[in-house]
Amino acid sequence: MPNDFAQLPLPDAAPATLALQALGQTPQANRWRTEAMRSHATPRLIFFARGQGRITVAGLTSGYGPNNLIFIPARTMYGFEIGAAVFGQILTLPAAMAAEWPDTPVHLRLRDVAGQKELLALIEGLERELQSSRPHSRRAAHYHAGLLSVFFARQIALQSIDPALARQQTSAAKLVAAYTGLIERDFRSDHGVADYASELGVTPTHLTRCCRQTCGQSALGLLADRRHFEACTMLRDTKTPVQDIASQTGFQSAAYFSRAFQARAGVSPTTFRRAGPQVRSR
Structure with a gap:
């Protein structure tokens, strides 16, 4: 079958900008937006603040719970359940920042209270700049995202081997x-x-x-x-x-x-x- 459609404009073809979106209770009619397998042209970082469910990344399903951070590289298939008790946020990262993040999926479970507080402060600062009308707010938001990537790398270094990581191998x-x-x-x-x-x-x-x-x-x-x-x-x-x-x-x-x-x-x-x-x- 000829691939005649390869050059057509696609919904995810536009360059992604830095954005933070809330994840909450999803109407049944729109569950496909989270549960069906999909991918994006740029990376995503998902933070589940509360609730629990299952997430499938690159064909591997695992459970998630409160204070879980999940990094999804570009063009990686994923989908997740989101019940009534779940709340979190999903961060869209522009392609220019992808090199600051891992090149494979990573699921972090933040059990340390100090780490949880640090993460919340970073996300709140990022969200504040994204919503601000002050001069240079977008630039400030990108710096906050950079600090978030440093936090993520440090958490990877600090975490003991998670069973999910062993399953990936x-x-x-x-x-x-x-x-x-x-x-x-x-x-x-x-x-x-x-x-x-x-x-x-x-x-x-x-x-x-x-x-x-x-x-x-x-x-x-x-x-x-x-x-x-x-x-x-x-x-x-x-x-x-x-x-x-x-x-x-x-x-x-x-x-x-x-x-x-x-x-x-x-x-x-x-x-x-x-x-x-x-x-x-x-």
């Missing part, structure tokens, strides 16, 4: 991480699980077995989840025609896409789009 986790990387690269094509398994040098059965071991989903489920998030984003945030969304998310026909989307979302693509905010054409 298993052969199953490494295989699934590689698989999610291939999905992120090629999910807009019509590649199926067998194609990805072949590129990884394993059988589809073995790949699915490893996916279920690391995140409780099948290999097909991970691929379908990534495509579904992209479809939802394009339906809600652009006016791209449904038939074009189908081709840009790996479906060979608009009819097949509509059936698959309705089976997953419970409504047709058109109905899902109508339920969202009005958007400008892209």
